[in-house]
Amino acid sequence: DAGVTQSPTHLIKTRGQHVTLRCSPISGHKSVSWYQQVLGQGPQFIFQYYEKEERGRGNFPDRFSARQFPNYSSELNVNALLLGDSALYLCASSRDTDTQYFGPGTRLTVL
């Protein structure tokens, strides 16, 4: 079975731009969570979606938004990029409340 997939793998943007990151969960998984991992730190929770509804939100500014589609794939959008948004963005999927499986991540560099 295919694991969690994310696209793109790498991305370079400049300050003020907007970015959209995509995630496809494992087949049969209805929950998708997003995490930001800054170099040298552990991942930090951004959002969780289950059955297209937002189930949880971390301490991130409104520039960060997300949605989940009927096929359970998800997008993370970040507006007005700042240098500090440079990070590895991880998507994790799960059936519901069980183990979360992480995708390979999207490495975002903001110049």
Added chain:
Amino acid sequence: RKEVEQDPGPFNVPEGATVAFNCTYSNSASQSFFWYRQDCRKEPKLLMSVYSSGNEDGRFTAQLNRASQYISLLIRDSKLSDSATYLCVVSPLYNQGGKLIFGQGTELSVKP
């Protein structure tokens, strides 16, 4: 204070050594506890769940002390392939429902 705090690293040990990682968490209402492993520039992968009764998986032993809000991971007979960053993870809900709260990670380097 960070919600989950781990020993600062890196830990540099020879092959065959025993190494212990410690972690504390601040929210006494936390329900689920885990250790994840993350290889350089890769995604985190679940190593093991941690239970109050303690649990063992081969060379790995995890312990949880709810009263002290303390979690540990012991690796015996270290292998070169154990070199990675070990992340202590706490969840406010049973299993992993909702968000996972990660520590900053402790890097382990096992040398020949």
